[in-house]
Every structure is written in structure tokens, then in C-alpha cells.
Amino acid sequence: MEERLETVEDIIICRDVHKWFGDFHVLQGVNVTIKRGEVVVVCGPSGGGKSTFIRTINRLEEHQRGDIIVDGIELTSDLRNIHAIQREIGMVFQSFNLFPHLKVIDNVTLAPIWVRRWSKDKAEETAMQLLERVGIPEQAQKYPGQLSGGQQQRVAIARALAMQPKIMLFDEPTSALDPEMIKEVLDVMIELARSGMTMIVVTHEMGFAREVATRIFFFDEGDIVEELSTEELKAAIQDPNRAKKERTRLFLSQIL
Amino acid sequence: MAVQPEVIKPPRTEVGLLGWLKKNLFSTWYHVLLTFFSIAFVYVVLRAVITWVVRDARWEVVVVNLKVFMIGRYPTKEAWRVLVSLGIVVLLAMLTWVFRRAEGKPRRWLVIGWLLSLPLITILLRGFSRESPFLPLVSEDVWSGLLLTLVLAIVGIVASFPLGVLLALGRRSKLPVIKVLCTVYIETIRGVPLISVLFMSQLMLPLFLPPEIRLGTVMRALTGMTLFSAAYTAENVRGGLASIPRGQYEAARAVGLNEVLVMGLIVLPQALRAVIPAIVGQFISLFKDTTLVVIVGLLDLLGIAKAVVGQKEFIGLHKEVYAFAAVIFFICCYTMSSASRRLEQALGVGER
Numbered sequence: 001m002e003e004r005l006e007t008v009e010d011i012i013i014c015r016d017v018h019k020w021f022g023d024f025h026v027l028q029g030v031n032v033t034i035k036r037g038e039v040v041v042v043c044g045p046s047g048g049g050k051s052t053f054i055r056t057i058n059r060l061e062e063h064q065r066g067d068i069i070v071d072g073i074e075l076t077s078d079l080r081n082i083h084a085i086q087r088e089i090g091m092v093f094q095s096f097n098l099f100p101h102l103k104v105i106d107n108v109t110l111a112p113i114w115v116r117r118w119s120k121d122k123a124e125e126t127a128m129q130l131l132e133r134v135g136i137p138e139q140a141q142k143y144p145g146q147l148s149g150g151q152q153q154r155v156a157i158a159r160a161l162a163m164q165p166k167i168m169l170f171d172e173p174t175s176a177l178d179p180e181m182i183k184e185v186l187d188v189m190i191e192l193a194r195s196g197m198t199m200i201v202v203t204h205e206m207g208f209a210r211e212v213a214t215r216i217f218f219f220d221e222g223d224i225v226e227e228l229s230t231e232e233l234k235a236a237i238q239d240p241n242r243a244k245k246e247r248t249r250l251f252l253s254q255i256l
Numbered sequence: 257m258a259v260q261p262e263v264i265k266p267p268r269t270e271v272g273l274l275g276w277l278k279k280n281l282f283s284t285w286y287h288v289l290l291t292f293f294s295i296a297f298v299y300v301v302l303r304a305v306i307t308w309v310v311r312d313a314r315w316e317v318v319v320v321n322l323k324v325f326m327i328g329r330y331p332t333k334e335a336w337r338v339l340v341s342l343g344i345v346v347l348l349a350m351l352t353w354v355f356r357r358a359e360g361k362p363r364r365w366l367v368i369g370w371l372l373s374l375p376l377i378t379i380l381l382r383g384f385s386r387e388s389p390f391l392p393l394v395s396e397d398v399w400s401g402l403l404l405t406l407v408l409a410i411v412g413i414v415a416s417f418p419l420g421v422l423l424a425l426g427r428r429s430k431l432p433v434i435k436v437l438c439t440v441y442i443e444t445i446r447g448v449p450l451i452s453v454l455f456m457s458q459l460m461l462p463l464f465l466p467p468e469i470r471l472g473t474v475m476r477a478l479t480g481m482t483l484f485s486a487a488y489t490a491e492n493v494r495g496g497l498a499s500i501p502r503g504q505y506e507a508a509r510a511v512g513l514n515e516v517l518v519m520g521l522i523v524l525p526q527a528l529r530a531v532i533p534a535i536v537g538q539f540i541s542l543f544k545d546t547t548l549v550v551i552v553g554l555l556d557l558l559g560i561a562k563a564v565v566g567q568k569e570f571i572g573l574h575k576e577v578y579a580f581a582a583v584i585f586f587i588c589c590y591t592m593s594s595a596s597r598r599l600e601q602a603l604g605v606g607e608r
Contacts, residue, residue, distance in 0.1 A: 058510060059509075060506050060509065060510065083512070083514060086509060086510065086511075086512050087512040089510070090510070090511070091506075091507075091510035091511075093503060093506070093507060093510075095503055097501075097503040097504060097506065097507035098507070099504065099507070099508075099522055099526075100526070100608045101525050101526050101529060101603075101604075101608065110511070110513075110521065111511040111512050111513060114513065114517055114521065115511075115512040115513060115517075143604070143608045144608070145607065145608040156507075159511060160510070160511065163511060163512055
């Protein structure tokens with residue numbers, strides 16, 4: 001499958017997506033269309049399916065019914081489609097998942113060298129630029145174990161960006177961080193959002209949502225319960241009762 | 257005006273050598289007793305051993321038979337070939353040590369050098385046909401002594417390691433046929449002693465091969481040892497693979513690597529690093545298990561030792577001969593063990 005040069009406008013389309021873990025119906029017919037450049041924040045209670053939802057988009061989980069179309073490529077069991085989609089999506093995990101046996105710089109250059117077949121020099125140059133963009137160029141020669149949590153997560157963001165993805169997925173990126181490190185990671189994500197990257201972020205950080213989100217999904221019991229625009233979110237933050245659905249009000253009043 | 261605070265030193269009998277002695281050897285009355293008994297015991301044993309080694313032992317049995325210990329029945333006229341082979345290995349080892357990189361990854365030409373040395377040394381030691389003037393045939397069935405032990409151990413180790421890794425990956429495969437085959441192989445081999453594997457390879461291997469291929473005793477023993485060790489290595493590697501968190505696979509897939517690259521760049525390197533102690537332990541076992549080939553009529557270092565003691569000039573000198581063999585085994589095994597420790601340090605095992 002050749003790399004697509006232009007990007008379609010509706011970059012992620014999910015139609016009636018269902019998924020079961022055994023008998024547990026974790027995704028119950030999700031329908032959503034995300035446009036290029038959008039910053040979508042997904043929030044909701046634990047077990048509601050929000051992590052599972054974004055993980056089905058890059059095939060870390062397999063959906064059992066429905067269609068998912070990413071950048072015009074349909075996500076089926078065809079390995080070529082799966083690999084093509086995974087190359088276009090970058091993901092940042094709650095537990096960072098950096099490769100501990102490689103230095104920071106090698107973590108970032110690994111995929112461009114082996115998947116995009118860049119030369120070592122080009123990969124390292126890009127990697128250093130990205131490390132500067134996330135604010136930690138001086139850590140390039142260290143091993144992940146020698147870095148703090150906030151630094152590791154920023155390396156993870158740089159590693160995902162090194163593949164020049166069209167979409168970035170974030171699965172609770174700051175949930176495992178100490179409070180003083182959350183800001184440094186959120187600042188990087190805000191800069192990324194302002195630069196026009198299409199992002200889907202599962203998070204409880206409403207401050208981040210208020211700053212850069214274009215849409216906010218409240219996800220519970222396997223589907224999107226309510227969708228809020230930025231203004232509606234700002235209003236709901238002031239007064240959770242401004243949300244339309246009861247479950248949304250309950251959740252917001254718990255986390256705010 | 258800042259005054260230098262008075263530095264109070266700790267009491268002299270509590271720190272340093274005196275402190276250590278006091279704390280560990282003389283702290284209570286029963287510790288004092290134990291210390292004296294231990295010192296007495298060590299003294300008695302050491303005195304007996306050193307007296308024997310220096311005064312009573314007849315080391316001429318070792319000195320006179322040194323060549324036999326080293327290369328066994330290898331023809332003396334061709335012994336230079338063994339020395340040259342040894343020289344190649346020593347040279348490569350020195351080059352590896354000099355040009356080692358801090359991360360533990362050797363340079364490419366060194367790896368090529370080591371890979372080429374295997375067939376080169378095989379040809380050098382074995383030679384061509386009986387009539388050829390340059391390197392006449394010295395069939396491997398004639399090799400004995402330490403030469404045979406090293407050949408069996410090195411080839412066994414080098415061959416069983418990749419086979420073991422493949423078996424471990426096969427056992428974890430999602431394809432049922434491969435998984436069942438690998439599991440049956442591993443569990444069968446692990447269920448029988450090495451001696452029976454050696455017997456089976458002596459007797460049954462010719463049945464599986466076409467009649468044109470006739471393997472000598474050494475080749476059959478080598479096959480048996482390799483197949484045996486591979487099963488144990490496979491389980492060690494499988495343990496390492498199981499210890500890799502799922503997040504590593506997910507991150508590797510998320511960044512675009514395909515299944516082969518995920519395994520080869522991310523999972524296997526971490527898994528193998530984690531089980532280096534277990535794998536090298538298996539290699540050391542293999543080295544010592546080569547002594548079992550006496551069962552199938554081959555004379556390794558211990559077999560030769562027994563033959564040396566059997567000569568009429570040297571009857572009764574078991575202690576000297578077996579002590580010498582024990583020292584050789586210890587040197588080899590300890591070398592492997594300390595190389596393993598250095599490798600672990602270079603790769604940061606347990607740190608990252």
C-alpha cells in the first residue's frame with residue numbers, strides 16, 4: 001500500500017463499532033466522524049470503554065462489528081491495511097512504554113530507520129529537533145530509566161512524532177505522573193494541538209480540554225453519551241448542571 | 257566569623273579493619289568460638305592440601321602426558337594444526353577485547369571474523385582426504401582429550417542457542433501445529449536423561465538419514481548434545497519472553513513496526529538480556545555434560561585421564577590426574593561465568 005500524499009478531510013470514520021471482551025459488551029455501536037486538525041478530548045468514568053475505543057482505531061484492539069476508516073483506508077484483518085494505518089497514527093501511553101534497552105535518541109530514531117527506511121543521520125537530526133521541541137534535547141544519550149516520568153512521557157511523544165503521523169492518540173498521558181510534571185507534558189500537547197495535529201486525547205485534564213479541544217466526548221457504557229463544544233464545556237465546568245445528560249452532570253461534578 | 261566545626265572522628269575500634277573483625281568475627285562468645293574453630297579447620301585442610309600438592313604428589317604424570325591430555329590421539333605430526341587453530345581463537349578474542357564497544361555490541365567485521373573462523377578451524381583440524389599432501393585427514397573420531405571436550409562444548413553451545421530461541425518462539429506461536437510440535441519436542445527431551453539422548457542419537461540417527469550420509473561417532477554425539485541443550489535453552493528463553501510487559505509489544509506496534517521487527521528489535525533483545533544468567537548456566541552445564549560421551553566410546557578430557565592412569569608407569573596416581581582435570585574444568589567454567597558477569601554489566605542487566 002503506497003503512502004497517501006493528501007489527507008482526506010474526514011480522517012477517522014467510525015460506523016456502528018461494537019466490541020466484546022468475552023461476554024462483556026465494551027463498545028456498543030460507536031458512531032463518530034473526526035475531521036483533520038480536530039482535537040477531540042474523550043472523558044468519562046473508568047470501564048466506560050474510552051481507552052478501548054481509541055485502541056481499536058490503531059488496531060491494538062480488534063473491533064468485532066462495524067467499520068473503522070482511517071485516512072481513507074479501511075481497518076480490516078488485512079495486514080497491509082493494518083500496517084499502513086499504524087504507520088499514520090502515533091500513540092502515547094499512560095505507562096510511557098519506552099524501550100528500556102535503548103537510549104532516548106535510539107528510542108526516537110528506531111521506527112523511522114526501520115520502517116520509513118531513513119538514513120541514520122536524517123533520523124538523528126529529526127530526532128534531535130523533536131527532542132528540542134518537547135524540551136529535553138540534553139537527555140538524548142541517556143537511558144529511559146534515568147529520566148523522570150514527565151521527561152519519559154515527553155520522549156514518548158517525540159518518539160510518536162518521529163514517524164510524522166497524521167493522527168496522534170493519547171491514552172491518559174498524564175494519569176501516571178506526579179502533579180508537578182503534568183504541566184510540562186500538557187504544555188507539549190497544547191503546542192502540538194496549536195500546530196494543527198489531529199489529536200484524540202483520553203484524559204481527565206479539563207484545563208487542557210478548555211484550552212485546545214474542538215470537541216469533548218463524554219464516554220460511558222460503551223458509547224458517546226454527550227458531545228460538548230468548547231463553550232459548552234466551559235459552561236459545564238462552571239456549573240455541571242449545564243450539561244444535558246444526567247450521567248454527564250454526575251461525572252463532571254465528581255471530577256471538578 | 258565562621259568557625260570550622262570540630263570534626264569528631266569515629267572511635268578507632270569501631271571502623272576499618274578492626275571494626276569489621278570485631279563485628280563479624282568476634283562479636284559474641286559463640287562467634288569467637290566459631291571463628292577459632294573455622295580458622296583451625298581451614299588451617300588443617302589447607303596444610304594437608306598444600307603439603308600434598310608441593311611435596312607428595314607425583315606431578316610427572318601430568319607433565320609427561322600433557323600432550324595426551326590436550327589433544328588425545330590426534331597425530332603428533334599434525335599437532336601444529338591445533339596450535340594454529342588455538343592461535344586464531346586467541347587472536348579473535350584479543351581483537352574483540354580491544355575493539356569492544358561500551359554498549360556491548362561488537363563491530364561487524366569482528367562478527368564476520370568469528371563466523372568465518374568456525375569453518376576455517378574445522379577444515380584446519382579435520383583436513384582433506386587421507387592422500388592429500390597438505391592437510392591429511394584427521395577424522396574427528398580421532399580427536400580426543402581437551403580438544404574433543406572443547407569442540408563438543410563450543411559447537412554444542414553455538415548450535416543449540418539459535419535452535420533454542422526458535423523453539424521458544426515456536427512454543428509461543430499462535431499456529432497450533434508449530435506450537436504442539438515445539439512443546440512435544442521440549443517436554444520429551446526434558447523428560448529423558450542426556451545419556452539416553454546420546455544413546456538414541458548413536459543408534460537411531462542413521463535410521464533417519466539417507467544411507468549415503470554416514471555420520472561418525474562425534475557427529476552423532478554432537479547432534480544429541482545440541483538437541484538436548486536446545487530444549488533447556490528454549491525454556492530459559494521462554495521465561496524471558498514471558499517477562500516482557502505487553503506495553504512493549506503495544507508501543508512497538510503503535511510506532512509502526514511489523515511482527516518480525518517487534519520481536520527482533522524490541523522483545524528478544526530485552527528477553528535475552530534478562531535471562532543471560534540462566535542461559536550461561538545452561539552452557540556451563542553443557543560443557544561439563546560433555547564428559548558423558550565416554551558412554552559412546554569417545555575419549556574426552558576425563559576419558560583420557562582415565563586412560564592415562566591406566567598406563568603401567570602411572571598406576572595409582574589418580575589424585576594427581578583428576579585434580580589436574582578438575583583444575584582445567586574449573587578454569588573453563590569460571591571463565592564462562594565471569595564473561596557472563598561482564599556481559600551483564602555491559603548490557604546493564606538489572607539496571608535498565
